[in-house]
Amino acid sequence: MREEVYNFWQMCDSKYPLNVVMSGISYCDKNYRIERHGQNLFSFEYIIDGSGVLEINSQTVYPQKNDVYILTRDSDHVYYSSEDHPWTKIWVVFYGEFAEYLFKQYLPADTYIVKDCSILSYMNEIINISSASNKSYSELIDEVSVMLLKIVLHLKNHLEHKVLSAAEQIKLCLDVNIENKLDMDDVCIQLGYSKNHIIKLFRETYGITPYAYFRKHKVELAKHYLLNTHLTINEISVKLNFADQHYFSSTFSDIVGIPPSKYRKSNKTER
The missing domain is CATH 1.10.10.60 (Homeodomain-like)
Known part of the structure; x- marks a missing residue:
């Protein structure tokens, strides 16, 4: 398995309305598996290719190419790639009052997957922001906050107007x-x-x-x-x-x- 990870754990500070913990791109293999219980974190993960399983708060969903899966604060979750067609995915992990506001105002409760909804351009921009060596952490937070708002609004509009075939x-x-x-x-x-x-x-x-x-x-x-x-x-x-x-x-x-x-x-x- 190969990953490109940008880690900001050491810069997180409760004084900020949003903290970006890490972002990255994962080229998963059949052994990829993550499990967390009750952490104060949110995450957007966009599937560029592949398929897999997310078990979260007693729900099981099957994110695949062009889907977004969402990890919410304090959730119990485990997710893993399929053996035959592992995920390639791009993701961002974050927390804070601004994150709480976005989820409360714009997304239905217990929303863990949004099917067939491309947010790749927004996620690529988050990776570009994360990888820029000339930005301070406060600048990074400001710019990622704008992208997260765009992502949440995009998901909201997709959920409201998407009619399944x-x-x-x-x-x-x-x-x-x-x-x-x-x-x-x-x-x-x-x-x-x-x-x-x-x-x-x-x-x-x-x-x-x-x-x-x-x-x-x-x-x-x-x-x-x-x-x-x-x-x-x-x-x-x-x-x-x-x-x-x-x-x-x-x-x-x-x-x-x-x-x-x-x-x-x-x-x-x-x-």
């Missing part, structure tokens, strides 16, 4: 039910489309059937549980609502190439 609605339905048992008939009823129409729309947009997408992402989540929890194979099968352990193992082997027990053993050995 039919394919995006289908994908959202699949994503929020990834741990549940979901039948295509349920999706048809919820969205008001025929099964054939849903399959056609989804495949045209994402190049995969809804069923294959749902199955693949269940297995991605299973990989996380295998490597980062002590749950048994059967407990993971139950948690992800597979019919039984045998079907879970069969599905996992079809997609990954090895059964879950072997995947857990071989990858933990590598670590």
Whole structure:
């Protein structure tokens, strides 16, 4: 893994209405994983490419290319890249009264992801500001404050005016039910489309059937549980609502190439 990081921890001071802790660009690998609990920090992280998982305050979302995920103050969160297509992302970590104001005034509570919303130009400008050697910390704060305001307003407008396409609605339905048992008939009823129409729309947009997408992402989540929890194979099968352990193992082997027990053993050995 490779990162470009600009660190300002040592300059932070409570007298400022905003403190920029760090900013940077991360070229993640399959082992990238960050976990925090109850820290007084905010973060905007824009996905330039790749996919992964964010678990935050009992919600699970799946940030991918062109999405923004948001880490909020005092949250419990863990996030990690997918093994097959790790993130490349650009990010900024900050805190202070001005940050509190921005989030309270402009963003709905419990907003942790904004889909398909490019803020790359703003984030690139933050990196340019951070890397400038001729700026004092107070100058940096002033300039980053302006960019954060622009980002928050951009996110607010996107959330208020974004109308999801039919394919995006289908994908959202699949994503929020990834741990549940979901039948295509349920999706048809919820969205008001025929099964054939849903399959056609989804495949045209994402190049995969809804069923294959749902199955693949269940297995991605299973990989996380295998490597980062002590749950048994059967407990993971139950948690992800597979019919039984045998079907879970069969599905996992079809997609990954090895059964879950072997995947857990071989990858933990590598670590």
